[in-house]
Amino acid sequence: MAASPSSAASRRVSRLIGLSVVGAVLTTVLAGCSVEDAFYFGWPRTKPSPQSEQMFDMWIYSAIAALAVGVFVWGLIFWCVIRYRKKGEDLPPQTRYNLPMELLFTVTPFIVIAVLFYYTAIIQSNVTKVDENPDQTIQVTAFKWNWQFQYPSTGSDPNANDVDDVKTTGDSNVIPILVVPTGQNIRFLEDSQDVIHSFWVPDLLFKRDVIPGVTNQFQVTINEPGAYVGRCAELCGTYHSMMNFEVRAVPLADYNTYLQLRVEGATTQDALSAIGQEPYAVTTKPFDTDRQAEQG
Numbered sequence: 001m002a003a004s005p006s007s008a009a010s011r012r013v014s015r016l017i018g019l020s021v022v023g024a025v026l027t028t029v030l031a032g033c034s035v036e037d038a039f040y041f042g043w044p045r046t047k048p049s050p051q052s053e054q055m056f057d058m059w060i061y062s063a064i065a066a067l068a069v070g071v072f073v074w075g076l077i078f079w080c081v082i083r084y085r086k087k088g089e090d091l092p093p094q095t096r097y098n099l100p101m102e103l104l105f106t107v108t109p110f111i112v113i114a115v116l117f118y119y120t121a122i123i124q125s126n127v128t129k130v131d132e133n134p135d136q137t138i139q140v141t142a143f144k145w146n147w148q149f150q151y152p153s154t155g156s157d158p159n160a161n162d163v164d165d166v167k168t169t170g171d172s173n174v175i176p177i178l179v180v181p182t183g184q185n186i187r188f189l190e191d192s193q194d195v196i197h198s199f200w201v202p203d204l205l206f207k208r209d210v211i212p213g214v215t216n217q218f219q220v221t222i223n224e225p226g227a228y229v230g231r232c233a234e235l236c237g238t239y240h241s242m243m244n245f246e247v248r249a250v251p252l253a254d255y256n257t258y259l260q261l262r263v264e265g266a267t268t269q270d271a272l273s274a275i276g277q278e279p280y281a282v283t284t285k286p287f288d289t290d291r292q293a294e295q296g
């Protein structure tokens with residue numbers, strides 16, 4: 001006995017649903033994502049600063065709102081496809097100019113956009129806020145193709161360029177390490193010696209262009225001690241991709257010891273070792289200039 005058209009259709013629908021589930025599981029597993037990763041919706045797992053926590057919340061709630069709208073729309077699409085599939089040659093009743101429906105379609109997206117705009121504006125102004133009196137000020141200077149970090153001596157004008165200012169400058173063999181205290185509001189003043197670079201610490205979810213002749217600034221508080229890789233995010237020439245640095249967040253007492261040792265003449269590496277830190281970068285390594293020699 002031949003199967004009825006409706007049971008064939010429902011078999012097709014259930015096969016489609018089965019394939020979608022298998023597809024979703026395979027996508028997750030083959031992409032190497034854990035279930036927990038999936039709930040970050042592509043956002044990095046680290047949230048070392050209050051600023052990055054706010055951005056994370058914004059991302060999660062936006063993703064949930066987008067999913068809710070998506071599920072609703074997909075539901076309507078599939079419901080229409082199944083409920084109103086072609087059953088004969090008669091044209092179904094044609095409906096148009098449904099005013100309440102059209103008002104709903106206009107007002108609902110506007111509300112969604114207004115809410116997203118409101119929270120984006122609030123969080124963006126929090127993240128980019130610069131206080132009158134930061135706890136620390138550090139000067140960042142970018143040049144082709146490395147970084148210099150300058151810690152103005154206590155009580156001095158950050159722009160004065162005092163002789164006893166502590167500086168760490170990267171070179172081809174050593175990745176510069178930017179040591180910062182945790183739990184402190186740090187202002188970074190940025191300057192470039194040549195072209196436009198961009199100071200980017202992916203874990204902080206923050207990036208700001210470093211422009212010659214313009215002092216850009218931003219502020220961030222890092223709550224979790226650790227090593228965070230930093231990169232130049234503005235194509236600035238031949239060795240742009242090698243223009244890396246490392247942010248090393250340490251407790252305030254260690255930071256003060258570090259600065260004191262540096263003022264007394266210790267190198268970055270010696271002072272880091274003295275406070276129990278790895279002396280060299282652990283998140284990235286210098287460009288291997290011997291690479292071609294080894295191959296030859």
Ligand SMILES: [Cu+2]
Pocket residue numbers: 142145196197198232233234235236240243
């Ligand atoms: Cu650069």
